[in-house]
Amino acid sequence: MLVFCILRLVKEGTNRTETAQLIEQWFLQNARDFPWRAEDTPWGRLISEFMAQQTQISRVAERWPAMMKRFPTPKAMAEADEQAVLSLWQGLGYYRRARHLKATAEMIMESFDGEVPSNVGDLLRLPGVGKYTAGAIASIAFGEREGIVDANVHRVFCRLENRSGDSVPSQWTWKIAEEFVSACDSSKVCNEALMEFGAVLCTPKKPECAHCPLxxxxxxxxxxxxxxxxxxxxxxxxxxxxxxxxxxEHEHELAFEQRGDDGLWAGMWQVPTVESDTELTIEQVAAQLGIRVPMQYLDTFKHTLSHRSISLSVFTCKSRPDNNYLWFKREALAELPLASAQRKVLAVHYSS
Ligand code: SF4
Structure with a gap:
């Protein structure tokens, strides 16, 4: 029995080595051109990982260069205003990540002499960094032998082993990830390769098995x-x-308020907005905002987020300046951190 177990473990180890090498070779020939691969620094990798949490990678690739240009180092971001980070994050959604990134830059300056830490233990101390992100930075930016699992890697492992049942990464998936990273030639290449392989070849709906080296x-x-x-x-x-x-509106300036520190669109700006679980009348909206002048209804559109569907109605009115709000001219709005729903509100207003 013992001999059988040892033989099985040896065979599995050999299989992992061969599979890891095939995936690494595939990646070296098929890796997509992403800007953080061309300008490969730990800080650039950290920013790309923060941006890629819950945002499509093609959008991250478009936005990453501007973020790096404005904040080329942790020091540049730590010294900047949080609003400057939120401004560059506009349209990427899940704005808490931007605030975590800013807090991470500050901690890197305070606790790590301005350098992105290289080991998982230190990386896990950074705000917004979990097991996956810590493993990704440690392995891809520093070559540490740390396994990583995202949805793509989980799918690849489950299919390779014909394992159904785990809809999300489990302890089993992390165990396989550790085996792969131990068996491969380079943890940097192997981990990127696994994620890329799942994103490009072993996709959720149309895996390209006919072209698969595995x-x-x-x-x-x-x-x-x-x-x-x-x-x-x-x-x-x-x-x-x-x-x-x-x-x-007052003399070509618009009133804005900043959202609170928690919850949806935390820290972002918006025109005065009432939120409700039930439909409200125009009079109820005016009363909640203390508006005493006539309001004009413009339009209603749907804005869908992962966890809620928002029916967003837009009104306009002309009013005297009110110190409860900050007032901005149209030219200044490009710099103001606004979630995409608020950009749509302004588009409705300016097209009316
Ligand atoms: S692409 Fe097909 S053959 Fe290749 S690992 Fe995925 S499911 Fe298996």
Whole structure:
């Protein structure tokens, strides 16, 4: 029995080495051109990882160069105003990540002499850095032998082993990740390769098995179960809510307020807005904002987020300056950190 177990472990180890090498070779020939790969620094990698959490990689690739130009070092970001970071984050969503990034830059200056830390233990101390991001930076930026698992890697491992049931990464997936990173030639190449392989070749709906270098060892390919693995995650039902945005104008300036430190669009700016779980009348909106002049209804549009569906109605009115708000001319709005829903509100206003 013991001999059998040892033989099985040796065989699995050999398989992992061969599979890891095949994926590494595939990556070296097929890696996509991303700017953080061309200008490869730990700080650049850290920024790309923060931006890529829950944002499409193509959008990150478009926005990363501007972020690096404005904040080429942790020092530059630590010394900047948080609003400057939020401004460059506009349209990427999940704005808490921008605030975590700014706080991370400050901690790097205060606790790590201005250098991105290289080991997982220190990286996990940074705001907004979890197990995946810490492993990604330690392995890809510093070559540490740390396994990483994201949704792409999880899917690849489940299909290679024909394992259904785990809709999201589990302890099993992390164990396989450790085995891969131990077996590969370079943890930097291997981890990037696994993520890229899942994003480009072993995709959720259309895995390109005919062109896959692993098809002779892939157990789900052999069993023809690859399209059922992993089991899809049950989607949470979106909550329906109602937002009422009022564009208040005075002599070509518009009134804005800043959102609170927590929750949706934390720290971002908006025109005065009422949020409700139920529909409100125009009179109720005016009363909640203390508006005593006539308001004009402009339009209503849907804005969908991962966890809620917002019916956003836009009104406008002309009013005297009100010290409860800050007032901005149209030319200044490009710099103001606004979530994309608020950009749509302004587009409705300016097109009316
Ligand atoms: S053979 Fe198909 S399912 Fe298996 S790893 Fe390759 S692309 Fe994915």
């Amino acid at each position: 098809r002779t060892t892939c157990k789900s390919f052999e069993a023809e179960t690859q399209h059922e693995i992993p089991t899809p995650k049950q989607k949470a039902k979106r909550k329906e809510v109602f937002h009422y945005a009022v564009v208040i």
